[in-house]
Amino acid sequence: MSAAGKRIDAWFLSKGWSPFAFQREVWQAYRNGESGLIHSATGTGKTLAAWLGPLMEGASSTTAPPLTVLWITPMRALSADTRESLLKPLTEMGSPWTVGLRTGDTPASERAKQNRRMPSALITTPESLSLMLSQPGARDSLSSVKTVVVDEWHELLGTKRGTQTELALARLRRWNPALRVWGLSATLGNLDQAMQVLLAGAPGRLVEGVREKEIVIDTLIPREVDKFPWAGHLGFAMLEEVAREVDAIAETGGTTLIFTNVRSQAELWYQALLEARPEWAGDLALHHGSLDREVRDYVESGLKEGTLKCVVATSSLDLGVDFSPVSRVLQIGSPKGVARLLQRAGRSGHSPGRVSRVTCVPSHAFEFIEAVAARKAADRGKIESRRLLQKPLDVLVQHLVTIAAGDGFVEEELFDEVRGCYAYRDLSYEEWSWALEFVVRGGEALKAYPEYRKVAWEEERFRVPDKAIARRHRMAIGTIVSDASMDVRYMNGSRLGHVEESFIARLSPGDAFTFAGRTLELIRVREMTAYVKPAPQNKKLVPRWMGSKMPLSTELAMSLRERLQEFRDGKSEEPEMRAVARLLKVQRAVSRIPAVRELLLEQLESREGHHIFVYPFAGRHVHMGMAALFAWRLGQIKPATFSISVNEYGFELLSATSFALNRDLIGRMLSTERLLASVLESLNAAELSKRHFREIARVAGLVFQGFPGASKTNKQVQATSGLIFDVFARWDKDNPLLAQSQQEVLERELEFSRLQDSLGEMQKQRVTVVRASRPTPFCFPLMVERFREKLTSEKLADRIARMQTAFDKVAGG
Amino acid sequence: MKIELAGEELWLLPEKALYWPREKTLFVADIHFGKVASFRAAGIPLPPGSTSAALARLTRCIAQTGARRIVFLGDFLHSKEARAAQTFERFAEWRSQHAGVAITLVRGNHDDKAGDPPAAWNIDCVDEGEVIGPFCLAHHPEPDLRGYVLAGHIHPAIYLDGPANDSLRLACFWFGAYVCVLPAFGEFTGTYAVKPQAGDRVFVAADGEVIEIRVPA
Known part of the structure; x- marks a missing residue:
């Protein structure tokens, strides 16, 4: 040695x-x-x-x-x-x-x-x-x-x-x-x-590394399981149980970390816990990515030192820092994926010899099954794979300018270097040439326009000759594109954090919203800052953050189907499955529980019209694309208008027109022929790409966000990515960045590959169509999802209550 | 679409221009000539085409109305960098084809920085506040005692909500009690969503038509 x-x-x-x-x-x-x-x-x-x-x-x-x-x-x-x-x-x-x-x-x-x-x-x-x-x-x-x-x-x-x-x-x-x-x-x-x-x-x-130490995944099961909601997102039915659990953990000297799936949910849970346990004030904290850095630092150091009883957080605490005092993690709502749940579980028991434990807190009855599904998938090592990116051209364009602004480059050398990267191993010489041409001459279209200059051949290398352009490029390096956001401040200037501009745009002065654990009233908006003051406690409006609808992973969805199969076979033993047994029995009585390789469709007539429910169990993104595709294909057969509703397990099409769901029709729905074209036609794909183009325009250096305290000259070269998209779409429609935008939208927002795989799977499955005489436990959450769009919250609550009473009669028998 | 304003008949053209037949005058706001060129000069590679398209629309307006005069209500040139060779050549060529049309430019905020167009183009440059008939010509939409103000600057647009979360954002003409704001004429220009008040009149230019949007009282 x-x-x-x-x-x-x-x-x-x-x-x-x-x-x-x-x-x-x-x-x-x-x-x-x-x-x-x-x-x-x-x-x-x-x-x-x-x-x-x-x-x-x-x-x-x-x-x-x-x-x-x-x-x-x-x-x-x-x-x-x-x-x-x-x-x-x-x-x-x-x-x-x-x-x-x-x-x-x-x-x-x-x-x-x-x-x-x-x-x-x-x-x-x-x-x-x-x-x-x-x-x-x-x-x-x-x-x-x-x-x-x-x-x-x-x-x-x-x-x-x-x-x-x-x-x-x-x-x-x-x-x-x-x-x-x-x-x-x-x-x-x-x-x-x-x-x-x-x-x-x-x-x-x-x-x-170290063989995984033991990770425990369990579920908080309420005492009165029968009253547990069949639909919903917030999970407040479990508020009292959660508070009790946190107290019990605190008695053993431990800190509890409560994870939610979205920021608005974290805000609501923080407030609800404080209302339920006012004495926790000071010991309970909130942590998410929109809060001011100082606030987050304070919470993180409190977690490290063990001075807090409980922290409500989002994915902002998924990573990194060692919080030894955390002895338990609670996950509110769906775990969404196995790897994600394990990562979160690992935030507890963070020292050798201690057990990591995550306790799932279902927000509706089906999430009991998801918890078992996650546990079993984790036991069997069924962890999600990370999907890789294929040669993103916007990143390449940015990199070319980065290298040109640095020591410069020679074409052959950099081409080989880039092709050596896994992401660009299939980059063709044509694609490379386009990218180089784009940064040097602005592409084919700009050949005759000498005023365009970014990268130029000087002293035997491609360089960025203009210092101002190089400086601007350095300011814009990176690929993280957040939604346009606005500072939230009190009138005295103290900063609370930031929220999406689009959210503030929907508010008028006097409106209230919850943020940073407070209820705030908007006073006015000036220069990208929303000025607020504490609001009286009576009115509440919750910010809606975007990018929160992470779909259920394929691995978790498959495991969930297997749990349903076990239930069919009478082999369910877990406490979670016992908790949800009553609901599954109702489903079996009024419809059917699908086997692992069975596609279930339900049809229902109501005063609203003809409902078709389809359960592919493929996650909400795929269901969104599939619902639009089915509606579009049905509309080709007979003109009809549909309302669409989706969740993690399936989707609903509601129409005033009825369709006979025979083998032939279903076969046509599940066809993968002309799939891409049909999906693009069925959704407003152009509009989606245009929205997504924001990221690509930013990465490829087409929009410049400006220096802090920008001078007037910079303002004259600022335009929205939508405007730039329009210019390209009209005058340079073959620009590969437009194609990239469309492809990224298809993968990210609709998971197109997964949609294609799912349709292929579904074609092989045995199809069962059930004509239900009343809403089933499976379709109930989908109907609720749609009602939310149409009715005010109060009526919605009434309506849900009424529907649930109807169910109780069935179940009670 | 014909309307009456300050006792005069005015035509709203779907090309996003306003025409005053009695004086054979065409009003155009915010053409932002050379905006694309100034982006290029800053290293942002935008494809060509929008300059020619804007000029083609201008030609169409003249052909349809027989206008003898054009008044640009500010922001004619986008920036200093807009003074690029191709852009200028194109306008010079267009100008020579329409040499019989008188052109007035009411200087706007961009023109202050970009400078007046070349003298050879034979454009009469004036500051805001010029009066013809009942109208006061301006770039900034601010009321003026000298007359009903015709202005631009804000690139007005209006949001329309339809059923099923459908929504549209359309460039518009916005007539208030003292000021009218014209939509931006330029191709590569953004819009700003305005909130008209009761009594205002709003017209959108869409798909080759001008349509009045009822403003709720």
Whole structure:
């Protein structure tokens, strides 16, 4: 063993630890010059595994080595914590290495200092790394890098930020062909692929971290199961149980972390808990991505120190930081996916030897089954795969300008480099040429327009000659495009956070809404700021955040179908299934419980018209596309107008026209012939692409969001992405960015591939059509979903109550 | 569509221009000439076509009405960078084909920065407040004691809600008690959704037609 190895062993000994076998494996592999991916469910030991390899190698130096390790983290909020955990072994071992941070929050003075002399290890984000590549002299400052560690790789994989990271890694590899890259990832269904992407297809070592410690997934079951709602989203039926559970956990000295699926739900739960337990004020906190950074920091440090009793949070707390005092996680509503639930469970019991436990809190009866489904899928290792992006051209266009603004490039060289990235392995020379032409001459259409200039051939390389354009590009590097948002402030100027502009636009002064755990009244909007004051407690209006409708994963949906099958077979034993047994018995009595390979359709006549319910169990995005497709295809047979309603399990088509659901008709509905064209026709695809174009225009540098405190000249080159979309659609309709927009919309909002797969599956399934004489437990939530759109909340409540009474009569018999 | 305003007959053209037959004068607001070119100069590669399309519409307005004079109600040139060769050549060519039409430009906020058009184009440049007949010509839609104001600047549009969450946003002519705001004539210009008050009249230009939108009392 080397001297450095001994020093590290001694350090472990001094801590009373001994290295895990997997850590030794990584160190050895690292010494051999290998790259790889380390995965495990929670963070214990992955950081040291990746960090100590380079450290051992550099341990002989007595002065701080030049920049050797780049540590890429997806969240800059995590970077300070990462620095602490990297510094700890350094100082304790007396190593001369230095560690620095470089993120969007790093002050210019610090950056300038780094530019003069880089630390031995630099913690940075994908955006800041690209920014470094866009500086002249990038090669000089980065070519000493021997190792890149990508933390939380599963968060980046399958996103444009991940593609951006791939491109940056390719550049670093060119400068140092012996570069070693190690990824740290949570468990995924496609780990091999995750490593391939990270290592650009080169061989690597896949290392499993500490064997998963025990993760318990259970469910909070109310005492009076029979009164549990059959539909709904908020889950307040469980409020009292949740409060009691939090108290019980607090008695054992633990903190509870309550996860919701959307921010508005977190806001509502926070308020409801405070109303139910006023004495918790000060011990209960709220955390989501729209809150001001200071508020979030305060909550996070409270969690670390264990001073809080309970925190209500959204995915903003899914990642990273170690909150040891958290002893239990509660998940309100659907877990949506197995990996996601495991990730959230891992936020509790966050130290060796302790159990991670997540307790599901159903918001409606079907979520009892989802909890069992998640548990069984997790037991069997049925974890979701991350879908990868295929050659996003907007990211490529941005990267070309980034490199041109830095040290410049020669075409053949960069083409090879880009094609070396997993995401661009199929990039054709035509596509590449288009992208290059686009940044150099603005594309074919602009050949004769010399006033266009961005990238130009100068001094033997493609460069960005105009300093102002280069500066503007650097400001816009990155692929995160959030919804246009507005600051929320009190009249005295103190900032509460930000909400979507589109939401504020719907309010008038005097309207109330809940935000940051308070009920606020809008006073006025001025210059992208909504000024508010505390509102009287009587009126409530909840902000609706976008991007919240994450669909049920394929793995979870399949597991759910298997649970239904078990129920059919009389093999359900779980407490959750007992809780929902009554509902399933009603379903069996008035309709049918579908087997795993059976497609159930229900038909119902009501005063509203003819209802058709279809249950593919394919998640709400697929159901949205499928519902529109079915409605469109039915409309081809006989003119009709439909109201559509979707949820995670199925969809409803309501029409004044009746259709005989025979074998022939259903076959036509399920056809995959001309699928893409039909889906595009059935939905207003042009409108959807136009909305989505915002992201692409931003990434490809077509819209410029302006400098902070922009001068007038910049305002003259600002336009909405919608306007730019229109110009392209009219004058350059073959522009590949338009096609990209359409393709991304199809995948992201409709999960087109999954839709296609589902239709294929459904064609093979046995079809059962049930003519129900009254609403069934399966269709009830869909009808409620639609009512919500049409009726005021009060009438809705009445109506639900009435319908539920009708059910109770059936069930009581 | 014909309306009466300040005792005069005016025609609202679907091309998004206003015509005053008695004086054979065409009013056009916010053409933002060369906007696309200034984006290009800033490194944003927009395809060509919108300049020619705007000029073609202008030609159509003249042909249909027999206008002898055009008044641009401000924001004729988008920016300094708009003074790009192709854009200028195209307008110069158009101008020579319509040399018999008198052109007045009421300077707007963009024109202040972009500068007056070349003298060779024979465009009479004036500041806001010029009066012809009952009308006061302006760019900014602010009431003026000298007459009923014809203006532009805000690129007005109106939101229409239909059944089934259907909604439309359409550029519009917006007539208030003292001021009329014309829709932006330029192709590559955004819009600003306005909230008309009772008594205002609103007309949208859509699909080759001008349609009045009833404003709720």
